[in-house]
Amino acid sequence: MSGLGSAYSQKAYAYVTRRAEGDDQLLVFRERDDPRAGVQVPKGGIDRGETPGVAVRRELREESGLVHDSPVFHLASDRWRRSDGKRVARHFFHVPVEEPRDEWAHEVTGGGEDDGLTYDLSWRALPLSNGLAKGMHAYVPLLDR
Template identity: 35%
Template sequence: MGLLPIKKVYGYITRIRKGKVEILVFRHSNPKAGIQIPKGTVESKESTYHAVIREVKEETGLKDFKVNNLIAEDYWRNDDHVIHHRYFYQINISNAPDRWDYEPTGGGNEEGLTFHYFWISSKDEVELVRGHGDYLNVIFG
């Protein structure tokens, strides 16, 4: 019997800057981890909506944002062959720095890491890791 898929939430945090949509991404302090968007695992008995709010706060330090909507949901096979049930949310923010560093507060394997945040304004600007960019076209059109 197979394992149940692991529920994962992904946050496309967006802002409008000089008339263009931008998405928040980060570079890990471990260069092998690549460029990512905030994401994490849904805890037991937690809704995906509440999970994405918690993950964004833990990974970015941002507090003043609004979850706009669920833009995509799919199933994806991870490098370790575990199936992830992925939920991608668009999150709007109006007041955030252009760049900042943050040490995530979620603990676990993120303990002691620093995430280097910056904004992108097209889906081709950077290459996101392992499926993080699968729905950028929904945001950037």
């Protein structure tokens, strides 16, 4: 995965799923103070020396409060250019969980740019009827495999 180049910032994305009420569901969030940021999934930067699989678990904990020690499954990696021109190497993981809460608020930790923000988390039925912000939905169809 490191072959995607150092000119790209590295990010890990978590497609967190659960089965509830007979549906497969995807964990999403909205930034409480900036609804214009859209509906997103937990994600964030990969620290120097950190593998994408370790980073996705850390980001999940920091952005949702969920601690996941079970396996995560790499779905895809790509190169993506944001609307501001920044280049990102994205690594997407499937993270199946058993989570009883239907929705909750979490204050982001970890010291990054979103530290202290409040995320309102909830579940969306799969397949998604609407996309996610910033092209984050690109590999959601791979969850059906």
